[in-house]
Amino acid sequence: MAVPSRTPSSAPSDDVIRTRGLTKRFRGGQLAVDGLDLTVPRGSVFGFLGPNGSGKTTTIRMLMGLIAPSSGVATVLGESMPQSVGSVLPRVGALIEGPALYGFLSGRDNLARFDAADPTADPRTRQRRVAEALDRVGLSAAAGKKARAYSLGMKQRLGLASALLQPRELLVLDEPTNGLDPQGMREIRALVREVAAEGTTVFLSSHLLDEIEQVCTHAAVMSRGRLLVQGTVAELAARAQGRLVVRTPDVARAAEVLAARQVTDLRSAEGRVDGELDAPADDVLPAICAALVEAGVRVRGFGVERGTLEDAFVALTGEGFDVAG
Structure with a gap:
């Protein structure tokens, strides 16, 4: 019309x-x-x-x-x-x-x-x-x-x-x-x-x-x-806090440390482990990084990937979405 x-x-x-x-x-x-x-x-x-x-x-x-x-x-x-x-x-x-x-x-x-x-x-x-x-x-x-x-x-x-x-x-x-x-x-x-x-x-x-x-x-x-x-x-x-990403050759050990620090939905791949934070990043990142180092994890990269509109939508509705472009 x-x-x-x-x-x-x-x-x-x-x-x-x-x-x-x-x-x-x-x-x-x-x-x-x-x-x-x-x-x-x-x-x-x-x-x-x-x-x-x-x-x-x-x-x-x-x-x-x-x-x-x-x-x-x-x-x-x-x-x-x-x-x-x-x-x-x-x-x-x-x-x-x-x-x-x-x-x-x-x-x-x-x-x-x-x-x-x-x-x-x-x-x-x-x-x-x-x-x-x-x-x-x-x-x-x-x-x-x-x-x-x-x-x-x-x-x-x-x-x-x-x-x-x-x-x-x-x-x-x-x-x-x-x-x-x-x-x-x-x-x-x-x-x-x-x-x-x-x-x-x-x-x-x-x-x-x-x-x-x-x-x-x-x-x-x-x-x-x-x-x-x-x-x-x-x-x-x-609204989506994003995911904590740790790049390390010690993936299994890093995952153990993150789980102990209440990082959830952990996903591991070669040289990388990532998960969701249960608190604002600024409040918990220093302690998590220190815990990884104390546990002997060789940290080669550490940070939070920006949340996307897709992340926010899933967080709001629990539904999947068509993200094709």
């Missing part, structure tokens, strides 16, 4: 998206989103993270006024949704659940059709803006090809191009790299960074941790319809 936009306003509020108690229950009692309190700062690239079925797309559909919440409130660009759809959507570019394209039209003509539906778009600059949007997503060579002949990845690119026909205050992307090969993923990530650098807030939903870590400044983690945590990507990764 792509919607038209207008030039960003000159008096922005601090938060582009804010929800309080946002809830969606479908017929039959299915609770898709449960009491969501979400805050998206202006100027951020905000990653909305969670496994498939966690409630991400349902949340986005409520934010864009496509479905009404069962309870709770949502504001987008400072205005209540869905009550202010008419004034909010012209300021937003969106790609939700894949692009809605006219299969019998070419990629170029699809974009021209979308642009013509925007009452704020200047028809005198349409041809230039369509060409620029196609070029930004790497579809210039396929611009004359009918959309029904596009691959899934090409359709994703064309949908993103439709969201970039005009300047945006907010760009909402639901799984934007779906169907793309690794090179296409890298190109779309670079494009997201470019759009953000131009001053647009980007709200990006994904089930790929690698994607969030590479492009986002802030993130929120959803699971089974509930918000688990939100903050900067660095803050979320820091």
